[in-house]
Amino acid sequence: xxxxxxxxxxxxxxxxxxxxxxxxxxxxxxxxxxxxxxxxxxxxxxxxxxxxxxxxxxxxxxxxxxxxxxxxxxxxxxxxxxxxxxxxxxxxxxxxxxxxxxxxxxxxxxxxxxxxxxxxxxxxxxxxxxxxxxxxxxxxxxxxxxxxxxxxxxxxxxxxxxxxxxxxxxxxxxxxxxxxxxxxxxxxxxxxxxxxxxxxxxxxxxxxxxxxxxxxxxxxxxxxxxxxxxxxxxxxxxxxxxxxxxxxxxxxxxxxxxxxxxxxxxxxxxxxxxxxxxxxxxxxxxxxxxxxxxxxxxxxxxxxxxxxxxxxxxxxxxxxxxxxxxxxxxxxxxxxxxxxxxxxxxxxxxxxxxxxxxxxxxxxxxxxxxxxxxxxxxxxxxxxxxxxxxxxxxxxxxxxxxxxxxxxxxxxxxxxxxxxxxxxxxxxxxxxxxxxxxxxxxxxxxxxxxxxxxxxxxxxxxxxxxxxxxxxxxxxxxxxxxxxxxxxxxxxxxxxxxxxxxxxxxxxxxxxxxxxxxxxxxxxxxxxxxxxxxxxxxxxxxxxxxxxxxxxxxxxxxxxxxxxxxxxxxxxxxxxxxxxxxxxxxxxxxxxxxxxxxxxxxxxxxxxxxxxxxxxxxxxxxxxxxxxxxxxxxxxxxxxxxxxxxxxxxxxxxxxxxxxxxxxxxxxxxxxxxxxxxxxxxxxxxxxxxxxxxxxxxxxxxxxxxxxxxxxxxxxxxxxxxxxxxxxxxxxxxxxxxxxxxxxxxxxxxxxxxxxxxxxxxxxxxxxxxxxxxxxxxxxxxxxxxxxxxxxxxxxxxxxxxxxxxxxxxxxxxxxxxxxxxxxxxxxxxxxxxxxxxxxxxxxxxxxxxxxxxxxxxxxxxxxxxxxxxxxxxxxxxxxxxxxxxxxxxxxxxxxxxxxxxxxxxxxxxxxxxxxxxxxxxxxxxxxxxxxxxxxxxxxxxxxxxxxxxxxxx
Numbered sequence: 001x002x003x004x005x006x007x008x009x010x011x012x013x014x015x016x017x018x019x020x021x022x023x024x025x026x027x028x029x030x031x032x033x034x035x036x037x038x039x040x041x042x043x044x045x046x047x048x049x050x051x052x053x054x055x056x057x058x059x060x061x062x063x064x065x066x067x068x069x070x071x072x073x074x075x076x077x078x079x080x081x082x083x084x085x086x087x088x089x090x091x092x093x094x095x096x097x098x099x100x101x102x103x104x105x106x107x108x109x110x111x112x113x114x115x116x117x118x119x120x121x122x123x124x125x126x127x128x129x130x131x132x133x134x135x136x137x138x139x140x141x142x143x144x145x146x147x148x149x150x151x152x153x154x155x156x157x158x159x160x161x162x163x164x165x166x167x168x169x170x171x172x173x174x175x176x177x178x179x180x181x182x183x184x185x186x187x188x189x190x191x192x193x194x195x196x197x198x199x200x201x202x203x204x205x206x207x208x209x210x211x212x213x214x215x216x217x218x219x220x221x222x223x224x225x226x227x228x229x230x231x232x233x234x235x236x237x238x239x240x241x242x243x244x245x246x247x248x249x250x251x252x253x254x255x256x257x258x259x260x261x262x263x264x265x266x267x268x269x270x271x272x273x274x275x276x277x278x279x280x281x282x283x284x285x286x287x288x289x290x291x292x293x294x295x296x297x298x299x300x301x302x303x304x305x306x307x308x309x310x311x312x313x314x315x316x317x318x319x320x321x322x323x324x325x326x327x328x329x330x331x332x333x334x335x336x337x338x339x340x341x342x343x344x345x346x347x348x349x350x351x352x353x354x355x356x357x358x359x360x361x362x363x364x365x366x367x368x369x370x371x372x373x374x375x376x377x378x379x380x381x382x383x384x385x386x387x388x389x390x391x392x393x394x395x396x397x398x399x400x401x402x403x404x405x406x407x408x409x410x411x412x413x414x415x416x417x418x419x420x421x422x423x424x425x426x427x428x429x430x431x432x433x434x435x436x437x438x439x440x441x442x443x444x445x446x447x448x449x450x451x452x453x454x455x456x457x458x459x460x461x462x463x464x465x466x467x468x469x470x471x472x473x474x475x476x477x478x479x480x481x482x483x484x485x486x487x488x489x490x491x492x493x494x495x496x497x498x499x500x501x502x503x504x505x506x507x508x509x510x511x512x513x514x515x516x517x518x519x520x521x522x523x524x525x526x527x528x529x530x531x532x533x534x535x536x537x538x539x540x541x542x543x544x545x546x547x548x549x550x551x552x553x554x555x556x557x558x559x560x561x562x563x564x565x566x567x568x569x570x571x572x573x574x575x576x577x578x579x580x581x582x583x584x585x586x587x588x589x590x591x592x593x594x595x596x597x598x599x600x601x602x603x604x605x606x607x608x609x610x611x612x613x614x615x616x617x618x619x620x621x622x623x624x625x626x627x628x629x630x631x632x633x634x635x636x637x638x639x640x641x642x643x644x645x646x647x648x649x650x651x652x653x654x655x656x657x658x659x660x661x662x663x664x665x666x667x668x669x670x671x672x673x674x675x676x677x678x679x680x681x682x683x684x685x686x687x688x689x690x691x692x693x694x695x696x697x698x699x700x701x702x703x704x705x706x707x708x709x710x711x712x713x714x715x716x717x718x719x720x721x722x723x724x725x726x727x728x729x730x731x732x733x734x735x736x737x738x739x740x741x742x743x744x745x746x747x748x749x750x751x752x753x754x755x756x757x758x759x760x761x762x763x764x765x766x767x768x769x770x771x772x773x774x775x776x777x778x779x780x781x782x783x784x785x786x787x788x789x790x791x792x793x794x795x796x797x798x799x800x801x802x803x804x805x806x807x808x809x810x811x812x813x814x815x816x817x818x819x820x821x822x823x824x825x826x827x828x829x830x831x832x833x834x835x836x837x838x839x840x841x842x843x844x845x846x847x848x849x850x851x852x853x854x855x856x857x858x859x860x861x862x863x864x865x866x867x868x869x870x871x872x873x874x875x876x877x878x879x880x881x882x883x884x885x886x887x888x889x890x891x892x893x894x895x896x897x898x899x900x901x902x903x904x905x906x907x908x909x910x911x912x913x914x915x916x917x918x919x920x921x922x923x924x925x926x927x928x929x930x931x932x933x934x935x936x937x938x939x940x941x942x943x944x945x946x947x948x949x950x951x952x953x954x
Contacts, residue, residue: 004055006766010512010856011778017859018778021785030777034687036802037780039658042688049554053768056516062765063758067525069540074431075410075530078386078422079218079735080142080176080748083528085425086270089481090343093488094336096522098709101336102498102513104505104837105713109311110303110895111832113930114491115339115712116310119298121474122266122280122342124946128469129248130262131255132284134945136295137312138266138338138714139330140566142242143182143748145263145281146175146212148294148328149240150183152261152285153210154192155292158236161209168193168207174217175242181734181745183212185577189612199228204235214242215254219379220386220420222247222463226257233258245269245282247384249350249357250457252465261285268425270344271337272527275541276749277566278715278756280338290314290943294328296713301939303932304893305900311934313943329606332567332703336711347484350470356425359453360385363432364423366454371439374447379418382459386422388414392443399442407434410533429453472947494930495712496837501927502857502865504786506808506840506850507601507652509682509704517707517762521755531749532735545751548761555764555772556698557691558721562730562740566752568679571699571718572607572646574731574746578697578722579644579673580611581729581743591643591671595634597626599652599844601679613643624653624798631663635670642672649693650680650806652844653798654783664694673697673726681705682854683780683807686773690721697722707763708756717753717760778855779807782862786853789866793873797848808852810845811869817847820879822891824849827872832895833916834868835927864921871918885909890918895929 013021018030027033054062075083086095094100106112106119119137126135139145150169157166171183173196180196187194192209202211211232216222225239232239238260243253246268254262267279285293291314299313345353361384368378368387377390391397397417404411409431412420421435432450440447457464470476478484496503503510520526529538549561565571576594583591594608597618605615616634621627626647635642645667650656657663664674676695682705684690690698702708702717710716722730729742738750751757767775787796787809795812799805813824824847828838840850853862875891878884888908890896896915906912917923 005053005771006056006059006514006516007053007771007774010514010767010771011775012856012858012861013778013782018781021781021859025784025788030781033781033784033804034777037784037800037804037806038656038687041658041661042693044686044688044692048686048769048772050551050769050772051765053771054766056766059516059762059766060519063520063762066540066544067520067523069543070525070529071408071537072524072528073408073410073533073537075533076421076423077410077412077530077532078420079412079532080178080265081273081276081530081532082268082422082424083273083426084268084270086272086340087344087347089484089488090270090340090347091522093485094340094343096518097492098499098513099492099495099497100339101518101709101711102510103495103712104503104508104510104710105335106312107841108828108832108838109309109934110829110929110931111496111837113310114494115335116298117491118339118342119335120300120310120945120947121346122338123298124472125342125345125470126245126266126282126284127946129245129253130243130284131253131467132262133287134290134293134297135282135284136293136297138280138333138335139263139283139295140332140334140570141277141279141281141748142176142263142265143179143745144570145283146179146240146242147182147186148283148330149212149261149263150186150192151190151328152289152292152294153238153240154190156238156289157209161206161236164206166207166209167191168195168209170202170208170211171196172199172213172217173197174219174221175212175214176218177734178745178748179242182748185744185746186610189577189580189610191612199223202228204231204237208235208237210238210240212240212242216244216247216384216386219388220383220422221380222251222382222384222459224252224257224463225254229258244384246353246357248465249353250361250459250465251384252463256467261289266338266341269341271340272755273530274527274753274755275529275538276531276751277753278334278337280334280341294330296333297945299939300944301935303934305932307931309931309934311936311939313939313945329569329573329603329610331569331603332716333714335713336715339712343488345470346474346478346487349475349479350468353470358457360423360425360427361459362454362456363427364421365456365458366450367421367423367432367435368458370436370448370450374439374443374445376439382463384459385424386420388418388420390418395442400438403438403441407438409434409438410530474947496835496927501836502853502861503837504839504851504853504865505837506654506810506852507679508710508840509701509852509854510710511707511854512856513707513709513759514763516766517759520758526755526758531751531754541754544761545754545757548757548764551764552700552719552721555685555689556700556721557689559724560727560730561719561721563719563754563757564731564733564738564745564747564750564752565699565718565720566747566749567714567716568699568701568718569603569607570746571720572603572677573610575675575697575699575720576607576611576613576644577743577746578720578726578729579675582673582726583643585729588671590641593638593641594643595631595645595667597647599624600646600648601652601677604646604677608646624655625651625657625659626663628659628662632666635666635672639670642667642670644673644675646675646677648677648679650683654805654808654810654850655798655800656683656806658801660693668694679704680807683776685776686769687776691723697726702760706760708759715753715756717756719752775855782853782855782857783807783809785862786851786866790869793870797845808850811839811849811851813849814847816876820876821886822876822879823847826891826894829933830872830875830891830894831868832929833890834871834919835922835925836865836868867919890915895932897930897932898928900932
């Protein structure tokens, strides 16, 4: 294998190490191991038809060439996307920093304190700007946040309205078209009726559950909705507001006129447009709705020593617990982007945010003055950043469009011939003059040269904000770059990421996110592009996306791919909606039953419910496989109403089930479609594929198998691949032709989170067909090496017919609890003392740990993890033997902080050294958990989800 090939850098074990690992496992070659692991009847009949892998230098030149084909104009289209300035200190130290982008979702809070504080800052910023009581740590995008608000209003119906079957949502016709499209998609299967009207025509009759308005509206007009809220509340209806977060620095926030929930995008807070995403959607609500609010909420609690500690609050709402009872399928946030937006607010502070907002409005006001002087009619009486012009008879819209493109500017063009401009943070004096020049030349009139920035507000005083916001210390302390970078580093040091050690999370595939793959994210050619610009300005993007779709289709064996879903759960939902539409097209309106194995990811049943389907759970047998007889019985029982079977392959138990083709045949024989959850594609690529096993549609977690980083809990990307008969139903978009004409949109942007697609594109191009297959083989090798090393101590819960695991395994811990009182949670916390993130805790089987090492970890790192697990096992044995106290021992007290270990008082019956340095190699590079074990119950009883003062934790 040539040393300049990327595969040699991506894969962890060296050839000599591979030989040693094979010997430990008891096989002579990787091929023999794969033959024992992957059933022969599902193996691919030919190699993947992909290009040979590129070197990193070759790929750099290729992606640079594509970037040059993107033409980044000054864009004033607006519609929820605006150019912004990412402070370099945030760009370099967060977006480009692997500590921030390779960390995992903060389920293990003790080693996630840095990103938890960053997200708490974000929540506080949102609460302060919206004047709401509670905010979550972000959702996927503005349109899907609107859908969550709609569902939340339905769930919050009064008992009388629910009993009467009230199901109407009034929607402002001046809402973003992409938001309306996603609302339509979500509303139909849930039988919520949308009435899209002018706000003046809203009638709050008994069947109305709520209203949704845009603020400022899609025309740019600022309207007070205080009277609307009063009418809604008098009729027991709720009001949700889609707000421009930046505008709330100078406009009255919705919380002050009684809104029930406020949502939107925080993209303007330093996050590049990225041709549509990813961006963090914000979602805020009144405290009364905290139990039904979607997404993750970061809360303040205390640790075992009484110190302030952060963690995810109200975790019982997570989808793997609620399953088919869930009211949302959200399991991925946009943590990395929310972190950036929160740091933007910290860096600028309230005065800086106000200055930016004021400047934007004043520029818009100046342009209104100068352009109306040229004979144009500006239509918005009150506006924040958007002005809309009716053209005089002697001006053609085509002339304005041509002249603006000549000066490399994009305006918004309405169907009735009017022209709109949305000003943003980046607009400068040159831009102002170029805009005026276009309108002047189109009108054949002279124009003045503007030589200084304007001053003066035109918004009615009764619409202006008078209340202070973001007065907390964190937003008023870090103004210099020196102080800001130190604050970022302070938080960075409180986390564990892939830069510290392997993250052995089963089902989460925390593999290398190569630096070469990540480079384009910072380039303006990819980040600076609005998603609604003419396609000829985004030729590089489209060439890349077309190649990526073809490559993903080849890898899955399917006919086509939609890149629109912007998370794994969104992919599940989109795939089920495609299946639903397929059945409807055939007149099978009754097909609404989904069979789901008991071992499935929790988002599977949640997504099915969101798609309006009835979930029937199929049990597993004693070996952890889908019970084939039960599947057949259920498929035959529901053959008239069967819609789909959702199956994860290899199974969530980490096994290639040999009967998978038979399972798919059973479903097809009874009129259903097979949906394969692609969470475990890291064990399939190059060896088998969803089409080969008999599936009809699958989603792909690009943030797992295809190397997009997790970012502390997002971005996630979940495109769906479909067989030929489902291509016609792939999601479309109301603003841009995205190449598909099927169901209405499932996310706000036409191509989802487009700016992170170069990561997966680079991963595939640099690995090539052989490298992709090799990655899968080594993922299986690494997993079986760990399984072989730990099976005699912990035990492996499930294996395949030949005693092998796929790319992950479940470690049995229940017998240890029974004999010693040590739980899987105790083991997880103790691993922190060894500098490791825990495996997946109590999923998919309660009382166990699920481990996935990935192909990127070296034998040295695998051995470190194995040694740590063996050391913990010996500690458990010492407890059983009475050598360690059953209540006061290193596991029950883990993790141990530096403060606790160096305290003058040490009352434990084990040594400080055993607490902090149980293995010698820890002395070389010790990670100190910043807090002790966190009291979750205290945090839920005393819910604090902002940076509010919390002086006592005793």
